[in-house]
Amino acid sequence: MFPAASRKPPSTSMNSASHERSPMCVQGDSGLVLTTDPKPRLRWTAELHDRFVDAVNQLGGPDKATPKTIMRVMGVKGLTLYHLKSHLQKFRLGKQPHREFNDPSLKEAMDLHRNTASSSRIMGRSMNESLHGTEALRMQMEVHRRLHEQLEVQKHLQIRIEAQGKYMQSILEKAYQTLAADQGLGYNKDQVGGDQVGFVQDTMGFHDLQLFGGGDLHLDNLHQVHLNQPLDHGLYLTPNDHPSSALIGKKIMATSHDPYITNPNEKSPFNWDDEDDDDDNLHVGKQEELHQNIGNIAPGLIDAAAANGRRMVVDVYEAKPMISNAGGSEGSTKMDRPSPLRDHPLSMEGINAMLIGGSFAQ
Amino acid sequence: MEVAMDEGNDFSRCNFSTAAAMDDYFACAWNNWEQSVADVGPFSASADADDFHDLVESIVFADDVDYDPSTGHFSLPQSPSYNSNTSTCTPVAEEEEHNATATAGNDAKGLRLVHLLEAAAEALGGVHKCPDLARVILVRLRELLGRGGEGTSIERLAGHFTDALQGLLDGGRTSLRDGGQHNHNNKMEVLTAFQLLQDMSPYTKFGHFTANQAILEATAVDRRIHVVDFEIAEGVQWASLMQALASRPGTSSPHLRITAMIRSGGSRSAQETGRLLAAYAASLGQPFSFSQCRLEANSERFRAAGVKVVKGEALVMNCVLHPTTTAARRRTTGSVASFLSGSVDLGARVVTLVEEEVGEGEEAEEEQGRGFVGRFMAELGRYSAVWDSLEAEFPMQGQARAVVERVILGPRIAGAIGHAFRAEEEEGGQVESWGEWMTAMGFGKVSISCFNHCQAKLLLGLFKGGYKVEETATNKLVLGWKTRRLLSASVWKPPSPVLLPVIDSFEDSDFLFD
Numbered sequence: 001m002f003p004a005a006s007r008k009p010p011s012t013s014m015n016s017a018s019h020e021r022s023p024m025c026v027q028g029d030s031g032l033v034l035t036t037d038p039k040p041r042l043r044w045t046a047e048l049h050d051r052f053v054d055a056v057n058q059l060g061g062p063d064k065a066t067p068k069t070i071m072r073v074m075g076v077k078g079l080t081l082y083h084l085k086s087h088l089q090k091f092r093l094g095k096q097p098h099r100e101f102n103d104p105s106l107k108e109a110m111d112l113h114r115n116t117a118s119s120s121r122i123m124g125r126s127m128n129e130s131l132h133g134t135e136a137l138r139m140q141m142e143v144h145r146r147l148h149e150q151l152e153v154q155k156h157l158q159i160r161i162e163a164q165g166k167y168m169q170s171i172l173e174k175a176y177q178t179l180a181a182d183q184g185l186g187y188n189k190d191q192v193g194g195d196q197v198g199f200v201q202d203t204m205g206f207h208d209l210q211l212f213g214g215g216d217l218h219l220d221n222l223h224q225v226h227l228n229q230p231l232d233h234g235l236y237l238t239p240n241d242h243p244s245s246a247l248i249g250k251k252i253m254a255t256s257h258d259p260y261i262t263n264p265n266e267k268s269p270f271n272w273d274d275e276d277d278d279d280d281n282l283h284v285g286k287q288e289e290l291h292q293n294i295g296n297i298a299p300g301l302i303d304a305a306a307a308n309g310r311r312m313v314v315d316v317y318e319a320k321p322m323i324s325n326a327g328g329s330e331g332s333t334k335m336d337r338p339s340p341l342r343d344h345p346l347s348m349e350g351i352n353a354m355l356i357g358g359s360f361a362q
Numbered sequence: 363m364e365v366a367m368d369e370g371n372d373f374s375r376c377n378f379s380t381a382a383a384m385d386d387y388f389a390c391a392w393n394n395w396e397q398s399v400a401d402v403g404p405f406s407a408s409a410d411a412d413d414f415h416d417l418v419e420s421i422v423f424a425d426d427v428d429y430d431p432s433t434g435h436f437s438l439p440q441s442p443s444y445n446s447n448t449s450t451c452t453p454v455a456e457e458e459e460h461n462a463t464a465t466a467g468n469d470a471k472g473l474r475l476v477h478l479l480e481a482a483a484e485a486l487g488g489v490h491k492c493p494d495l496a497r498v499i500l501v502r503l504r505e506l507l508g509r510g511g512e513g514t515s516i517e518r519l520a521g522h523f524t525d526a527l528q529g530l531l532d533g534g535r536t537s538l539r540d541g542g543q544h545n546h547n548n549k550m551e552v553l554t555a556f557q558l559l560q561d562m563s564p565y566t567k568f569g570h571f572t573a574n575q576a577i578l579e580a581t582a583v584d585r586r587i588h589v590v591d592f593e594i595a596e597g598v599q600w601a602s603l604m605q606a607l608a609s610r611p612g613t614s615s616p617h618l619r620i621t622a623m624i625r626s627g628g629s630r631s632a633q634e635t636g637r638l639l640a641a642y643a644a645s646l647g648q649p650f651s652f653s654q655c656r657l658e659a660n661s662e663r664f665r666a667a668g669v670k671v672v673k674g675e676a677l678v679m680n681c682v683l684h685p686t687t688t689a690a691r692r693r694t695t696g697s698v699a700s701f702l703s704g705s706v707d708l709g710a711r712v713v714t715l716v717e718e719e720v721g722e723g724e725e726a727e728e729e730q731g732r733g734f735v736g737r738f739m740a741e742l743g744r745y746s747a748v749w750d751s752l753e754a755e756f757p758m759q760g761q762a763r764a765v766v767e768r769v770i771l772g773p774r775i776a777g778a779i780g781h782a783f784r785a786e787e788e789e790g791g792q793v794e795s796w797g798e799w800m801t802a803m804g805f806g807k808v809s810i811s812c813f814n815h816c817q818a819k820l821l822l823g824l825f826k827g828g829y830k831v832e833e834t835a836t837n838k839l840v841l842g843w844k845t846r847r848l849l850s851a852s853v854w855k856p857p858s859p860v861l862l863p864v865i866d867s868f869e870d871s872d873f874l875f876d
Contacts, residue, residue: 149812149816150816150820152813153813153816153817153820154820156606157571157820160571160602160605160606161567161602162605163601163602163604163605163606164560164567164570164598164601164602166601167598167638167642168560168598168601170641171596171598174634174638175549175550175553176550179550
């Protein structure tokens with residue numbers, strides 16, 4: 001009855017193909033490959049599928065085409081409505097993999113596409129099909145395109161923000177170095193010059209992201225990028241010198257009246273306690289001004305370090321009154337009192353704290 | 363203590379005639395101002411700063427606040443919902459405030475501060491100038507404000523404006539902190555504050571990124587790009603441009619050359635910036651070179667001949683007038699004009715402009731009519747919006763904000779007030795909107811691309827909310843906070859030289875004094 005069976009290569013374009021697993025395939029007159037199963041299942045070969053796709057496209061896409069019309073267009077004998085119905089359904093659902101999306105991050109776009117596809121399908125059916133179907137398609141495409149573009153922009157924006165952050169790092173680094181060189185005081189260079197600078201380098205850009213990470217982001221991807229940042233990197237200063245920022249954080253929490261980091265374990269060049277005035281203390285000069293200066297920057301930023309959640313600082317305690325200009329501003333036209341040279345370490349410490357705070361808050 | 367006021371109560375005007383004795387003035391003033399305190403129910407203490415902006419807006423822009431130039435009076439706002447908090451009228455009125463609810467007290471204080479500031483500006487630069495009166499008012503203001511750096515954000519804002527006015531009184535010129543001053547202490551602090559500002563707000567990035575994107579688009583296929591920068595400052599803008607160039611898909615990245623305009627005394631810092639930029643470019647593998655071009659010594663005018671041009675390069679001119687850079691000086695009108703018109707001589711591809719946005723519509727004209735006082739109030743409104751934006755985004759980081767305010771915004775306020783003051787005194791035009799100037803000069807508009815607009819929106823999306831970007835013209839994006847427009851970035855194409863009107867006749871209306 002049937003001519004010799006010839007195996008056609010299995011259709012690879014249908015990944016959802018869970019068709020016949022019958023042992024024998026026969027080729028009918030019409031070129032269709034039918035199986036000898038009790039249920040006449042059709043094997044969708046590549047060729048056949050291509051014709052199917054052509055027909056569907058002719059008819060305006062999988063949502064517009066109906067089994068009947070496809071059958072008519074394809075003009076393949078032996079193809080029943082039943083075959084086409086199921087194949088069309090599978091085609092509609094499995095259409096995504098046929099598109100070439102190189103960017104895996106477009107998963108969201110595809111989800112969106114899928115959603116709009118189904119909703120527009122419903123729309124298409126309930127309304128005048130010929131017109132709205134096309135429009136619905138176009139809408140889908142438009143949405144997809146826009147989303148894609150937005151993701152592109154977002155990518156670039158992220159990179160640019162980072163670039164700017166890195167550059168700012170280098171500026172500050174340079175300024176630190178200039179300061180350290182100028183002062184030539186007996187700093188422990190390791191703690192002040194190199195490592196802190198190194199720390200700056202590691203985490204400055206990160207600090208930027210921390211702030212952004214707390215904001216309301218419209219696109220999840222941006223959020224995820226932040227999450228993927230290595231949280232631990234940079235949290236630790238160079239191993240031999242500074243305690244972990246976690247430790248610092250705890251200390252800050254504990255010592256509510258002493259906002260400045262005092263780590264007895266190490267010889268910190270910056271010792272804020274009025275009592276301790278050791279030789280190692282590089283804190284020469286007026287206590288007041290130093291405190292004032294650090295008060296301007298550090299406590300708030302150190303407080304920031306003690307944040308729990310993503311946003312910087314939940315509760316800030318104003319440990320010291322902010323006195324930006326000693327003696328108030330009575331008749332003073334200066335916006336800022338230039339601090340003596342020795343105040344530099346404070347600024348650096350402040351920034352250090354800020355960085356700790358920045359990286360801690362996540 | 364509340365005294366119910368009858369409807370239609372007529373708040374008597376307070377005459378600011380110069381002949382008035384100081385005591386009378388105070389009695390009169392306080393009397394009226396106490397009565398005019400509004401019961402501001404919807405405002406809550408926690409939303410202080412935010413509503414201060416609204417408060418300022420309502421005062422500045424309300425129909426009620428009228429300054430009558432002919433008589434020198436200004437009348438106080440009248441509102442049917444007024445509820446007087448106190449009826450005693452002594453200069454020690456603030457004790458009264460403490461009896462009232464904290465809410466009303468805060469806003470009363472805010473209101474009073476604004477009134478005092480306006481009065482001081484009036485006395486200093488209004489129609490009837492009376493420096494002594496101004497002095498007295500400033501003394502009073504300082505009493506109210508306590509020590510600088512403390513207090514609520516409203517008080518800090520008022521403090522800076524007070525200082526600015528004081529500076530006008532004292533020196534006759536603004537007390538700008540010279541950006542070129544290589545005081546290392548200041549420099550560290552300034553850089554830190556600048557970093558903070560960049561992190562806490564989109565102001566800097568908005569201008570830079572928009573301009574850079576426009577430059578990228580204009581030079582998409584060029585192999586050599588030459589940027590002439592009006593204000594190089596720390597060169598922060600160019601980092602992201604370099605990154606974008608270095609990561610351009612395709613063959614090697616185009617060569618970038620930056621020419622920085624330098625003023626007298628600015629050469630060293632520009633060199634430093636050049637080195638930093640070169641180092642950064644090297645880290646990216648981006649071909650880069652840096653050069654300087656001097657502006658004329660006194661007038662700071664730009665001469666196109668001073669720029670070395672290489673054949674085959676795409677030249678763009680970048681003019682960022684927004685003063686959040688560490689070089690916070692205001693440039694003279696003549697200097698800016700010469701730079702912008704120099705783009706014609708150089709045959710620039712595009713000119714990118716970032717400037718502070720002027721107020722809109724009728725209010726702007728009204729302000730103009732009021733001269734210095736109007737401009738003063740406009741700046742007050744502008745900076746109150748900036749204050750609000752910082753506070754709303756980072757309510758807990760009061761200390762950090764205070765640093766930014768003190769180090770960057772404060773000097774800027776002083777500069778703006780001084781600028782307005784000098785313009786008032788010296789005749790001659792001040793260009794408030796360079797965009798308009800360029801339109802008048804025949805510059806063409808280069809559309810802001812979809813990408814650019816989208817980028818700006820995404821940038822703002824990183825912040826909590828309240829910022830918005832509008833495309834007010836095809837070539838212009840405006841960044842604003844709530845209802846207040848603050849900063850604009852626009853892209854222009856210079857007209858061909860033939861059609862250009864004679865620029866040289868433009869007058870130098872104001873010089874920097876040093």
